[in-house]
Amino acid sequence: MSTPDSRPVTNEVTVRACPDGPLLLRGPATIVDEAGDAVPRSRATVALCRCGGTAIAPWCDGTHKVNGYRSDD
Numbered sequence: 001m002s003t004p005d006s007r008p009v010t011n012e013v014t015v016r017a018c019p020d021g022p023l024l025l026r027g028p029a030t031i032v033d034e035a036g037d038a039v040p041r042s043r044a045t046v047a048l049c050r051c052g053g054t055a056i057a058p059w060c061d062g063t064h065k066v067n068g069y070r071s072d073d
């Protein structure tokens with residue numbers, strides 16, 4: 001089986017840090033909140049906030065683009 005862009009479907013989980021932005025999580029990982037409850041997700045790839053500015057935690061809402069977040073600080 002393949003994804004729509006012809007990449008093979010795998011159970012691999014990857015997390016990629018975007019420069020000055022979120023962590024892109026790809027794959028079938030379960031995200032849990034501080035209470036240990038699973039956070040529902042509907043996409044195979046999700047962006048996790050690491051700037052602390054998002055209004056929709058744990059997801060990135062683009063606020064890092066306006067709050068001056070720098071990943072190299």
Ligand code: FES
Nearest residue numbers: 049051060063064
């Ligand atoms: S990393 Fe995008 S809003 Fe925080």
